[in-house]
Amino acid sequence: MTGLGNLIKRNCKLFFKDKGMFFTSLITPLILLVLYATFLANVYKDSFMSALPEGFVDTENIIDKTVAGQLFSSLLAVCCITVAFCSNMLMVQDKVNGVRKDLTVTPVKGSVLALSYYISTAFSTLIVCFGAAAACFIYIANIGWYLSAEDVLLILGDIFLLVMFGTALSSIVNLFLTSQGQISAVGTVVSAGYGFICGAYMPISQFGEGLRKVLSFLPGTYGTSLLKNHAMRGVFAEMADAGFPEEIVEAIKDSVDCNLYFSDSRVDLGDMYLVLIAADVVLIGIFILIGQIKSRSVSR
């Protein structure tokens, strides 16, 4: 593991020094913020309010918290993936600008180099996402705090799992990229597209059945749902305390993707964890396997 620590330090430094790469990774979360600030928050609020029967106390405050929870969880779900992709682009940039040659003409093994990219991407992404989570917690505190300590810990755990997922996925994709054009293309597609497929811009429940079915096969969908469940559990508890009918609460949960369905049966939180952890393990395994095959083909 000679040089692993220094390589990780180098990779992290380069990510945070490259302002272009850093800000590109924040495009999707920023789009999301703009969407919520301009109209999405009002759309959600009106939609939830219209679903509620008359006569409940402090309805508006609870709905505001619901919308805040929705924004908060969507933003973090997107961040975990897009920041990981952008941070991991260093892996491709090193190939494009020739630095990779300089790193591989040393006694350091290819596996150590690959591990350094993985760890530094995960580390940089966690820093950014935990920072974003802190900002979100401050926002929630302004609206009216409703999270328990357990919720906060679970949210941080969800972020960790999603970051591992995003890092592993981007590591596999990046193994096949070799040019600046490909970096830009993948960066743009991920930044623009992931917000849609994870249900951040619009909940998956609003999509057509076919698309819903396709998205139910993507592990990231369950990661997003875990975040939504933990970010909004407190609000749902407040709804129950306020006497909202259970059907209404369940309907809201359905509409914001807290309840996910696979082949018409509801997926519980334990299974969501299982899917996400299994996806992390499988993707890391694939990354290691492809990396070994590629390095063997060069040394032969």
Add this chain to the structure above:
Amino acid sequence: MSENIIQIEHLNKSFGDVKAVSDLSIRVKEGELYAFLGVNGAGKSTTISIICGQLSKDSGKVIVSGRNIDDGMQDVTRALGVVFQNSALDMALNVRENLETRAALYGIKGEAFRKRLEELAEILDFKDILSRTVGKLSGGQRRRIDIARALLHKPRILILDEPTTGLDPQTRRLLWDVTEKLRRSEKMTVFLTTHYMEEAADADYVVILDSGKISAEGTPLELKNKYTGDFITLYGVTKQELDKIGLPMETVRDGVRIAVPNTAAATELIVRYPELFKDYEITKGKMDDVFLAVTGKKLVGGNEK
């Protein structure tokens, strides 16, 4: 007898239909300055990439510092220091950060790194720019850092892939002074690819590559003797006065240059026409003439003409 520090036998490498290296066999002796000469696309960089483990070979055997590269590159890379054609440093990091990261890859850390950095900064004169961002350095400054990076782990072989292209004369001189010193003091082997004839002329052994194959090889003197003749430059005489010699000649600044097959032929002329040879000099052909004779091409900035 010096040992062969690099030994390549029947090396082949193709990219699709293009044969980049064809049945190449070379032996580089320890401590010598070995030059690979050729136009762009002759196969120089491909060979280097294979030696460094950056590129797989199609067939053949490559032994570096006593180790076959097929048995793994880890020990081989410890023996190699490489200065790439284009700088391969991190442009966003400063000089110290770059060298620290690279040194750690060889296990050189802490006090050992500080000591080595001091030595290199002294001999390559970059003490003042240690905290400057590499991307903001001039071409010459960056080249000095490239060389320092290649020398960090005291390699037995220094590979220089067209190291002086676009460099100012001062940095070029510094590079050759440093490598010469290290060759003498540490018996370091220098494996150079270049398209500068004057650099190849200073090498101990030169291989001329053309289309992936060896066209000619030998010491610069052997190559000059084999592929070019001598030149006599006479001063203070006119072309008309030299007509009686009956050999091809050309007017140069302040004199006339006559091409002769070898030094013996030059001596014969001097003895036969002593009245003409009052002020003269005899020179060997240049590496440009060798290259032209061997490949039928002229080298201008790495491209054939």
